[in-house]
Amino acid sequence: WLMGKEALTKGLVNKGADVIKLETTDKELSLINQFTLTPLEKEDVYTFKLVMCDNDIDRHFERFTDKALDTMAELFVGKPLIKDHNARADNQIGRIYSTEVVEGDGLTEIGTQYRQLIAHCYVLNIDSNRKLIADIKGGIKKEVSVGLRIAKFVCSICGLDNAVSACDHWWGKTYEGEVCHFTLEDPVDAYEVSFVVVPAQRNAGTTKSVEGDKDTLIEIKEKDFALGLKVKELETFIFIQSENTKEEE
Numbered sequence: 005w006l007m008g009k010e011a012l013t014k015g016l017v018n019k020g021a022d023v024i025k026l027e028t029t030d031k032e033l034s035l036i037n038q039f040t041l042t043p044l045e046k047e048d049v050y051t052f053k054l055v056m057c058d059n060d061i062d063r064h065f066e067r068f069t070d071k072a073l074d075t076m077a078e079l080f081v082g083k084p085l086i087k088d089h090n091a092r093a094d095n096q097i098g099r100i101y102s103t104e105v106v107e108g109d110g111l112t113e114i115g116t117q118y119r120q121l122i123a124h125c126y127v128l129n130i131d132s133n134r135k136l137i138a139d140i141k142g143g144i145k146k147e148v149s150v151g152l153r154i155a156k157f158v159c160s161i162c163g164l165d166n167a168v169s170a171c172d173h174w175w176g177k178t179y180e181g182e183v184c185h186f187t188l189e190d191p192v193d194a195y196e197v198s199f200v201v202v203p204a205q206r207n208a209g210t211t212k213s214v215e216g217d218k219d220t221l222i223e224i225k226e227k228d229f230a231l232g233l234k235v236k237e238l239e240t241f242i243f244i245q246s247e248n249t250k251e252e253e
Contacts, residue, residue: 023146024053026124035101036126039082047129050137054100054123054197056080056150060112065175065185067112072191073121076152077103079194085125086198097136098127100197123197149200155190 026032028051036051037043056076061067068076085098100123108118127133139145157166161184164171173184 023140023148024055024122025141026051026053028126032101032124035124039099039101049126050129050133050140051124051126052140054125054148056103056121056123056148056197058108058112058118058120059116060118061114061185065183066188067114067185068121068188070116070119072154072189073105073119075191076121076150076194077105079152079191080121080123080150080197083194084196085127086196097133098125100125125197145199147200148197150197151195152191153193153195154188155192156188158187158189160185160187 028046028049032051033044033046033049036049057068057073059068059070059073080100080103083100084096085100087095087097102124104122104124106120106122108120110118112118127136129137136145155167158164159166159171159173161173161179161182162171166186173179175184175186177184
């Protein structure tokens with residue numbers, strides 16, 4: 005694990021999602037062929053939708069803002085689908101060819117309209133992808149995680165951007181009757197979507213425990229070290245682009 009501000013400037017935000025069947029229409033095929041060198045036909049591809057993430061508080065007590073979802077919808081068009089967040093060329097298995105942000109039923113935990121970011125993806129209908137397609141159809145390959153970079157990581161209790169400085173508040177801990185969560189804001193880049201075993205967001209339908217004595221961790225006085233511990237506790241590689249990194253770039 006990277007520690008402190010170094011960790012917060014060199015990584016990804018990975019959040020969970022889900023897979024939905026999609027019919028390959030003429031419109032879908034036209035969007036796909038924007039990314040191909042040779043035009044493909046319907047029988048050449050297998051298409052499906054990914055519910056990439058939403059604007060509700062997830063099981064790690066984090067949420068994307070509505071504005072972040074809209075920005076991500078633009079950033080993820082054309083990005084690859086890979087096996088396991090391992091960015092090797094032979095791990096690439098598909099591509100996102102369009103995205104949409106849709107309103108769902110009900111409200112989020114903070115009382116806003118529930119919204120989801122959905123990606124339309126394709127893989128080639130070839131022999132080497134037979135098992136992958138069968139696993140998707142059979143519900144084996146179902147959970148996914150998105151990789152991106154964000155600029156702000158804001159505490160719901162004090163409003164401090166933890167990409168700049170660590171506050172003393174922790175995910176899921178109650179402060180004066182309010183449960184702390186962190187808001188992921190200002191996406192600056194999107195990298196990939198990957199199939200995973202355990203995603204972070206609740207709608208992926210799996211659970212994951214977070215270990216560690218938060219009361220003990222809060223006693224740590226060294227801010228950079230506290231930042232590193234917060235990052236480690238996330239279990240899903242939450243990293244932030246700091247203002248200093250943006251200036252260097």
